[in-house]
Amino acid sequence: MRISIGSDHAGYELKGKVAKRLTELKHEVQDEGTFGPQSVDYPDPAAAVAKRVQSAAADRGILVCGTGIGVSIAANKFRGIRAAVCHDLETAILSREHNDANILALSGRSTDHDLALKMVEVWLETHFLGDRHGRRVDKIRKIEDENFR
Ligand code: RB5
Numbered sequence: 001m002r003i004s005i006g007s008d009h010a011g012y013e014l015k016g017k018v019a020k021r022l023t024e025l026k027h028e029v030q031d032e033g034t035f036g037p038q039s040v041d042y043p044d045p046a047a048a049v050a051k052r053v054q055s056a057a058a059d060r061g062i063l064v065c066g067t068g069i070g071v072s073i074a075a076n077k078f079r080g081i082r083a084a085v086c087h088d089l090e091t092a093i094l095s096r097e098h099n100d101a102n103i104l105a106l107s108g109r110s111t112d113h114d115l116a117l118k119m120v121e122v123w124l125e126t127h128f129l130g131d132r133h134g135r136r137v138d139k140i141r142k143i144e145d146e147n148f149r
Contacts (some may be wrong), residue, residue, distance in 0.1 A: 001124065006032035007030035008071070011064025011108035014116055018062055018106075021117050027124070030058055046074035050081045053102050061103035062120060072105035075086070079144050087111055092119040096126035100135045116134030 005021055006081045007015035012034050032048035034040045042065040052058040061083070063071035068085040075083035083103035084095035085112075095101035104123050106116050128134075 001031060001059040002028045002057070004030040004032060004049045004052040004061045004125075005062035005063070006061075006071075007034060007108065008033060008042040008045060008048040008066070009039050010042075010066035011071075011087050014037060014108040014111075014113050015062075015064045017117060018064070018120055020061055021120060024083060025121070025124075034132075041091040042070040043074040046071040046083075047105065050075040050078040050083070054080050060124065062106065063103060064106045064108045064111045066107065068107040068111075072103070073100050075103050075105070079143075080149050082140070083106050086119060086123070088115070088120055089122055092123040093126050094137070096123055097129045098136075100128040100133070 005015055005018055019029050023098055030052060032045050046063055049061040049063055053061040063075060065071045072083040072085045075081050081103060082099055082101045083105050084099055084101035084104040086092040086095055
């Protein structure tokens with residue numbers, strides 16, 4: 001898969017580990033930065049990754065900030081983006097099976113990094129279940145149609 005990744009300063013360390021693991025798994029990695037501890041504003045990498053997923057330049061996105069919350073809020077401002085903050089394997093799996101999440105948002109500060117790498121692997125492998133979940137995601141699209149300019 002083509003996977004766009006990005007983080008702020010609180011997430012760049014985990015993002016680097018994610019990039020390495022994705023490369024080992026033979027995915028194409030598109031790294032939107034940041035690459036060091038210097039402070040950057042999380043909406044910037046979130047927007048860069050969300051745009052790539054929205055335009056289908058990337059199949060999926062992975063974002064990391066201190067909590068995962070800021071990047072997910074920003075990414076979810078883009079039509080068609082379903083960014084999910086996940087903290088464990090169960091939420092990572094359900095975000096795919098039930099929500100068809102196309103961006104995984106991770107906490108670089110409170111999630112163990114080895115666990116986060118495992119979450120990335122299962123998140124990429126897990127398929128959307130459709131059916132009643134498809135109906136619910138369609139309702140999210142309807143909300144976008146009615147409320148996004
Ligand atoms: C940066 O300190 C922190 O606010 C940011 O990484 C993120 O957790 C925001 O949601």
